[in-house]
Amino acid sequence: MTTFSHADVPLWAAVVGSAFLLLGAGLTLIGAFGLVRLQSFYERIHAPTLGTSWGMGGMILGSIIIFTSASARPVLHEILIGVFVTVTTPVTLMMLGRAALYRDRSELNPGVPPETPDDSFATAMVERKEAPSHSEQEVVSQRP
Amino acid sequence: MNVLVLFVTLWIVQGALALAMCMCVYRMVLGPRAQDRILALDALYVSAMLQLLAFGVRTGSTVYFETALIIGMLGFVATVALAKFLMRGEVIE
Amino acid sequence: MKRYFPYPVLTGCLALMWLLLAGFTRGQFVLAVLVSLAAPHALKALGEESATVKRWLLIPGFLGVVLVDIIRSNISVVWILLSGDHRPRNSNFITMPMKLKSPTGLATLAVVLTSTPGTAWLDYNSTRGELLIHVFDIVDEKQWIEQITKRYEEPLREIFE
Numbered sequence: 001m002t003t004f005s006h007a008d009v010p011l012w013a014a015v016v017g018s019a020f021l022l023l024g025a026g027l028t029l030i031g032a033f034g035l036v037r038l039q040s041f042y043e044r045i046h047a048p049t050l051g052t053s054w055g056m057g058g059m060i061l062g063s064i065i066i067f068t069s070a071s072a073r074p075v076l077h078e079i080l081i082g083v084f085v086t087v088t089t090p091v092t093l094m095m096l097g098r099a100a101l102y103r104d105r106s107e108l109n110p111g112v113p114p115e116t117p118d119d120s121f122a123t124a125m126v127e128r129k130e131a132p133s134h135s136e137q138e139v140v141s142q143r144p
Numbered sequence: 145m146n147v148l149v150l151f152v153t154l155w156i157v158q159g160a161l162a163l164a165m166c167m168c169v170y171r172m173v174l175g176p177r178a179q180d181r182i183l184a185l186d187a188l189y190v191s192a193m194l195q196l197l198a199f200g201v202r203t204g205s206t207v208y209f210e211t212a213l214i215i216g217m218l219g220f221v222a223t224v225a226l227a228k229f230l231m232r233g234e235v236i237e
Numbered sequence: 238m239k240r241y242f243p244y245p246v247l248t249g250c251l252a253l254m255w256l257l258l259a260g261f262t263r264g265q266f267v268l269a270v271l272v273s274l275a276a277p278h279a280l281k282a283l284g285e286e287s288a289t290v291k292r293w294l295l296i297p298g299f300l301g302v303v304l305v306d307i308i309r310s311n312i313s314v315v316w317i318l319l320s321g322d323h324r325p326r327n328s329n330f331i332t333m334p335m336k337l338k339s340p341t342g343l344a345t346l347a348v349v350l351t352s353t354p355g356t357a358w359l360d361y362n363s364t365r366g367e368l369l370i371h372v373f374d375i376v377d378e379k380q381w382i383e384q385i386t387k388r389y390e391e392p393l394r395e396i397f398e
Contacts, residue, residue: 004204006147014146018153021198025160027311028191031354032164034318035171035187041179042357043328044171046314046373048187049354051164051194054311059157059194063201066150075206077257078197081213085190088220090351090358092186095227097359097371100179102231113330113369 004070013069017062024058031055040111041100045093052089056082154202161195182226189219241274243281248273288341292396299392306388307353314354317374327375333382335361335368337390342397349389356385 009017027050034047060078067075104112165188172184193212200208242248255269290296317326337343343361350358350370360369372381 003206006150006204009146009150011146011149014149014153017201018149021153021157021201024194025157025164025198027315028194029160029164029167030315030318032167032187032191034314035184036167037318040328041177041183042330042371043373044180044183045357045371046354047318048183048190049351049357050311050314051187051190053307053352053354056190056194059197063197066201067206070204073261077206077209080254080257081193081197081209081216084213084216085193086348086352088216090347092220092223092227093351094347094358095224095231096179096183096186097357099227099230100177101359101369103177103179113332 004067006070008070009066010069013065017065017069020058020062020065022058024055024060024062027051027058028055042097045097045100049089049093052085056085150201154198157198158195158202161191161198164191165195178230182223182230185226186219186223189215189222193219242277244277247277247280251276288339288397290341290396291398295392295396299396302388302392303349303352306349310353310355314373326373328373329371329375330359331370331372331375331378331381333368333370333385335366335390337394337398338366339394339397342393345397346389346393350385 006014031047031050034050035044038044038047060082063078064076067078101112105114168184168188168191172181172188175181193215196208196212196215200206200212251273252269255272256265259265259268335343337346347358350356355373357371358368359371361367362369370385375381
């Protein structure tokens with residue numbers, strides 16, 4: 001565990017780190033604002049990505065700069081949060097988007113692209129045997 | 145001077161993140177549909193994680209960083225489970 | 238070699254992650270090496286195939302393009318959100334053909350498209366090779382498809398296929 005006091009942070013690091021922190025927090029706030037303001041779900045799905053791309057990036061860079069300048073050795077573990085969020089956000093948003101599409105299609109809501117018909121169930125099954133990692137997508141899209 | 149800069153910045157940053165969290169809660173309560181609520185919950189998790197990072201810079205200790213990492217992981221698992229539930233109506237198959 | 242190091246990149250990443258979390262000391266280094274040598278064998282037991290990267294040299298350039306695009310789309314989405322709707326914003330779905338087949342390439346493309354605010358990956362149909370995305374502000378649909386193909390799909394195909 002590393003600790004530091006704010007008096008140890010040199011002025012340049014305080015200013016640069018603060019700028020990054022403000023950028024990150026501002027972008028996250030704008031993203032949340034978009035979440036409130038936008039009208040449809042598919043538009044809203046774009047809003048939180050502001051917070052997960054540069055919103056998070058700015059906070060992490062600011063935190064790294066301030067921590068590193070105050071303690072003698074580099075403090076880099078914030079990068080882990082960055083990598084983790086970057087890798088997991090697509091998974092959550094993709095699953096949410098597909099769930100929303102599935103629900104809208106099954107309720108026959110307007111404004112949603114129709115399901116592309118699969119060429120044949122047989123080809124899907126063959127592919128499924130060959131590449132088990134693909135199978136889930138196939139199975140899901142073929143549900144009525 | 146440097147203490148003052150950090151103090152004012154962190155005050156603004158934490159205020160902005162708290163406001164962002166309030167907006168996410170607003171969307172989560174209002175909906176209108178389940179997918180909107182889950183999306184808002186995910187955004188709430190992310191802003192809570194960033195809030196904890198800001199806490200870490202304020203207190204100058206790295207303990208908050210580990211909390212932030214755990215919140216991020218919990219948010220990911222929760223959102224995936226909920227999205228899965230929306231798709232199928234069941235989590236465990 | 239392959240038998241003892243089934244996933245070299247994973248081994249490196251795991252060791253680095255261990256050291257970042259636990260601190261760079263000699264004792265932790267020994268532990269990190271032990272864990273990162275043992276853990277990939279658990280993944281191997283799951284039967285997951287290792288991703289093959291054909292051309293490593295193209296990766297830095299691709300990352301640079303993605304970073305610039307993320308910053309650019311951040312600015313444009315912030316601008317749209319804050320300036321209100323001057324002009325009717327055309328926010329719609331795009332179905333585009335995908336020649337990219339490698340699972341790792343597709344996963345990377347998903348990360349890229351989701352990390353850039355303004356595009357969201359929704360569905361991929363692997364039998365037809367069609368990708369469904371949602372775009373926040375479409376000016377020209379053809380141009381969007383062309384841009385994604387040129388900037389992301391083609392480099393990814395060169396890297397992974």
